[in-house]
Amino acid sequence: MDAKMKDIAREAGVSTATVGRVLHKRGYVSPDAKKRVEAAVQKLGYVPNTLARALITNRSGIIGCLVVEHAGNLHQEISRVVLAAAEARGYRLFTMQTRLNVRDEDELIRQFIGLRVDGLVVISNIYLTREQLSLLRTRQVPVVAIERAYFSPGVDNVCFRDVEGAEEAVRHFLERGHRRVAFIGPKPFAQTEEDRLEGFRRAMAAAGIPEYGQTVALTQAYGIDEGRAAAQRLLALPEPPTGLFCTADSLAAGAMQALYARGVRVPQDISISGYDNRIARELAPPIDSVEPDLDNLGGVTMDLLSARMERFDDAGRTEWLRMRYVDRGTVTAL
């Protein structure tokens, strides 16, 4: 059905080798033959079979992207910028998603290996297992992990400076005279969550506020409902906080609902900031948030990956992406 090289060759009256030379613009081809081949390609609507090419060259031109989904994180946005960067560099990005589930991940990794991907991008806040890593390593598949640092041979990392990001956000409150700043964030279940809590603690400690004086509202997960409930609890305290530091915009959005319902105005009556800057700008009013450097993320990731695809070695490089505080004026002086 589909035209193949042989068909082009016959149509143009040359051999498949010459067709190949025209297609790859490599080697000597007479202008005449070239013209005839191009005409035949056009006429028969020839599109080279990537699969056959990959089989013999042993390079698929495909990069796998494993996204471990998880309500309330940035993984969708991250995969989008990585996709854009990959396409810009001429790679095809093959995305597969899963929710936290080792069995699924095993299956997806086998699928990627079956496709003989040239590289793999893992976007996850949990770790791959040792077995999964070794499966990839014996096949010399370059891996770049976003969000989780592996420090493992053959794996490069792109990480967010979450401790510093959270620290800066909390300092924002403290510098404006706030003392009772509450932390709203999930009970740490991965590095990211620990880092943000750690950043909060560091900033508070640096301001001389002792551990037991800190108001920490841990939620079971990310989400609107969790944020709303946490804010309700905090507002009911005898001495409610004057500032709410939320470690996700979704939590902040929920908190805003609680505030709105109680008639507490932002920023006149209370200060608030979010994290991730995903929906912060969509709220009324738009609130402060902490933004990862997504503009660079795609490029950094693909640079690491292509360096490793050219020469596979055992070093494990790590790139740290800094966070940026986006000031929209919802943290005000007391």
Place this chain on the structure above:
Amino acid sequence: MDAKMKDIAREAGVSTATVGRVLHKRGYVSPDAKKRVEAAVQKLGYVPNTLARALITNRSGIIGCLVVEHAGNLHQEISRVVLAAAEARGYRLFTMQTRLNVRDEDELIRQFIGLRVDGLVVISNIYLTREQLSLLRTRQVPVVAIERAYFSPGVDNVCFRDVEGAEEAVRHFLERGHRRVAFIGPKPFAQTEEDRLEGFRRAMAAAGIPEYGQTVALTQAYGIDEGRAAAQRLLALPEPPTGLFCTADSLAAGAMQALYARGVRVPQDISISGYDNRIARELAPPIDSVEPDLDNLGGVTMDLLSARMERFDDAGRTEWLRMRYVDRGTVTAL
């Protein structure tokens, strides 16, 4: 490097044919040979080469997904549910994205054809060109288009009942005594936008409100800023509307900011509803919205596609997905 069937065969002391029989659980294999093959597969960490298999079977097991991105639409969410449905059915979904750009689309479609995808899902609110369609058609690639109906041979469609969705939302205002209901939505540039505007007009006309009495605020695009500006304009009218029907949650979110800034309370002072139900629940307060039946979308899409993959024909089937009005109480009686 990678183990191949031949290696397994040697290790197990059988031929590749027997290895194949074990792998595909087909044909006769002695329990003993089976055991040895399985052990060899385990030992050598064999993963079949999907590319080679695809080459000879002429089925890649890959479904292409072309997402034409566009700020403010649901395409990310849609691609996610389609991905889930595809994975559940054992297909690999290969997603590529582009922004409105025919040249890019041509390139991506060629990439898909090069990969010999078994089917293609197009998520776009603009049409593929005639050339693109015929390229796919000569190769008998089943195509399912989401959002845009093609009524073109070889293309199945999954469409949203946007006229009815908008109509129902506007009726919600009218039934509660509103007369001055404003429409906030982009100047129609594709069917979706026209449909939502049409729905608004129908509902208003049915309530006896003449065309010239209708308040229509057309924006240049979807987005927070556009929604905010439109709401500001409307609030400045001598007789401001009592209800705002926004054809996207992002527009509604912007409108909410304008309301908040002016101290107009929702829903006490004004009624409002959004569309798409993407961020409506994250706002303070959460607002009414119109929700496409995303739960069914993935399944419906994949059903159409797999039916067509089994038997390619020229019929163009169309599935209409109904919209659901989500009532959160932000449209109240006057």
Place this chain on the structure above:
DNA sequence: TGATAATATGTCAACGATGACACATCCGGA
């Protein structure tokens, strides 16, 4: 006892593109 079916395994030509290699021809310079 021989015919037949069921069981078990191996051989080999595809799939479509690649690229090493061989073979031609032509030109310029020694």
Place this chain on the structure above:
DNA sequence: TCCGGATGTGTCATCGTTGACATATTATCA
């Protein structure tokens, strides 16, 4: 005139897997 390089083209084994076909052995029944 002969040689070497540039130019132009074709042949064929190969990539890893599949599946049609051939072959061999054992069990079953008339």
